[in-house]
Amino acid sequence: MQSSSSRDLVVGVFVLLGLAAIAYLSVQVGGLSLGREGELQLFATFDDIGGLSPRAPVRISGVRVGQVESIDLDADLRARVAMNLATDLELSVDTAAAIRTAGLLGDQFVALEPGAEDEVLEAGESFSFTESATNLDKLIGAVVHGSGLAGDD
Amino acid sequence: MTGWLRSLGAQTLSLVESLGRIVRFGGLIVRAALLPPARLRFLLWAVYDSGVLSTALVCASGLTVGLVLGLQLYNTLSRFGAEESLGTAVGLSLIRELGPVLTGLLVTGRAGSATTAEIGAMKATEQLDGLRMMAVDPIHFVVMPRALALALVMPLLSALFIVCGIFGAYLVGVQLLGLDAGSYISHLENAVDFRESVLQSIVKAGVFGMLLGLIATYRGYTCEPNAAGVSRATTSTVVTASVCILLSDYVLTALWGV
CATH class of the missing domain: 1.20.5 (Single alpha-helices involved in coiled-coils or other helix-helix interfaces)
Structure with a gap:
């Protein structure tokens, strides 16, 4: 045996x-992931998400605090991004969400810039201030045609 | 003219007939698996023979495939300045295709052929008839545990292959060629989705395991009861199972995308 x-x-x-x-x-x-209940889900609406995709990281001061859960169109046809963040995160209501790029051509992520208010965002609420992705094509176009930077003349 | 047509008809009929036999054989195995007793001891031994003894081969192959993938993809990607995407390319190709398919082919050669030869030798030495004389169903006693074990170990071995492959590409990309470890891992984790890739990989490996289990045991069970017959059956297992794995891989990939 x-x-x-x-x-x-x-x-x-x-x-x-x-x-x-x-x-x-x-x-x-x-x-x-099994069981999403333990996470703080917040929403942000953007005019242009660029190349942001689900599971992209969410960062504060460069530190990863969560990830993008899903991206949908809302009733006004703007991109509505759902993010899952660490539960113990206390973000003031005037926190801004911006879509940034790691390096010049790197992956896109959501950067949160904490505000100064005392009230904190609860689960299911949305960020009031958002900044869309920087579109490299538009930026180059603006430089080449001189329209965006040199004014209207 | 009629002679040619007649032989075409006869060939088609025998093809359909052999397909029907193998499906019926599969049905007998499923029925045997559901009927008591469970034969857990035999299943365990079969898992040992097919799974445990294949682990070293599968892990070593996974590692070398990962090393080669890392080297090849790094050189190609660096021409476009996209070395960072090594994790994405390695992860997706290993998890979706290379892991299940190569593991399937390796296990076919390592364990499928052995299963056919074992059952074939039992048949050639009239051990299966001996079992029948003792009112023991050979399908329940000999065939079912081996077929079930092949179906069970395939997803496990495939997952081991993939993990070894990812590690191999990590060794080449990060340790040898100087890619950033964090960027390799994060690209890998961002690109791979559970439902799209990992579940597909597990389902594929499971289907390959079932196909191999069915083909290997069927070939052994129906072989001619002599040495040449056993040898032919073993060869036929390797050929048929490999072709079936490659064909069903295409079908599964196409179906998953729909």
């Missing part, structure tokens, strides 16, 4: 390793 029980052990280790690999791929790499 010695060899049989040691074989059982090896099979057990094998199954555990395989399940651990699946769990790592699902939860860590695949971003599968």
Whole structure:
């Protein structure tokens, strides 16, 4: 029975390793999450989200505090971004949300700039101040045609 | 003219007939799996033979595939200044395609052929008839645990292959070629979605495992009861299962996108 029980052990280790690999791929790499209740969900509406995609990071002063959950169009046909943030985050009601790019051509993320009010945002509320993505094409166009920077003349 | 038509008809009929036999065989395995006793001890041994003994091969292959992918993709991507996307490219190609398919082919060669040879040898030495004489159903006693084990271990081995591959590409990209570790991991995690990629990978590996389990046991169970027959059945398992895995991979990929 010695060899049989040691074989059982090896099979057990094998199954555990395989399940651990699946769990790592699902939860860590695949971003599968069970139970969203523990997170603070906030919304922000933008005119242009550029290349922002679900699961993009949300940062404050460059520190990751959450991620973009989903992006939909709202009734006014503007982009409504739902974000899941750490629960213990206390953001004042005049916090601004901006879409920024990491480096010149890097990935886009949402940067939050905390305000000064004493009241804090509760789950399900929206940011009042937002800043759309910087569109590199528009920026280049403005420079080339001189329209955006040199005024109306 | 009629002779040619007749042979075409006969071939079509025998093809349909053999397809029907293998599907019916699959039905017998499913029925045997649902009927008591559960034969957990035999299932465990079969998992050991097919799964545990394949782990080293699968992990080593995953690692080398990851190393090569990292090197090749890094060189190609750096021509466009997009080395950062190495994590994305490695993760998506390994999880969606290379992991399940290569694991399927490796396990076919490593464990599928062994299963066919084992059952074939049992048939050639009339052990299956011996079981029947003792009123023990050989499908329940011999075939079902092995087929079930192949279907069960395939997703586990595929996941191990993928994790080793991701690690291999990390070794080359980050440790050797100087890519930033955080950017590799974060691109990987941002690009891979659970439902779109990981679930697809697990489902594919499971389907490949079922196909292999069915084909390997069927070939062994129906082989000619002599040495040449066992050898032919083993070869046929490897060929049929490999082609089936590659074809069903295309079908599954196409269906998943719909």
